[in-house]
Amino acid sequence: MFKVLIVDDDAEIGTLLCAALARHGLQAEHLLDGQGLLKRLARGDVDVLILDRMLPSEDGLSLCGAVRQRHTLPILMLTAMGDPVDRVVGLYGWPRPMAAR
Numbered sequence: 001m002f003k004v005l006i007v008d009d010d011a012e013i014g015t016l017l018c019a020a021l022a023r024h025g026l027q028a029e030h031l032l033d034g035q036g037l038l039k040r041l042a043r044g045d046v047d048v049l050i051l052d053r054m055l056p057s058e059d060g061l062s063l064c065g066a067v068r069q070r071h072t073l074p075i076l077m078l079t080a081m082g083d084p085v086d087r088v089v090g091l092y093g094w095p096r097p098m099a100a101r
Contacts, residue, residue, distance in 0.1 A: 008052040034063040053079030
């Protein structure tokens with residue numbers, strides 16, 4: 001089964017996303033912060049990551065960069081930020097690993 005990992009500090013959004021994905025036959029897991037993200041991804045059973053841009057403990061962009069250094073799975077950035085600069089930075093997963101520059 002296709003596995004989606006959601007990292008969002010809003011429990012209600014995480015619950016809603018998990019329920020919506022389950023209705024479409026996807027398995028979803030929700031983490032409230034990024035502290036255990038890399039450890040969780042090391043298990044290797046995640047197909048796509050939905051990552052909140054604004055997390056309280058660590059910025060979503062820095063988490064994205066850390067994930068990119070170790071994993072190639074697709075990452076969807078979830079954000080309320082609407083500034084074009086924020087969108088472009090999210091697309092590039094800043095900071096990117098040196099090999100990807």
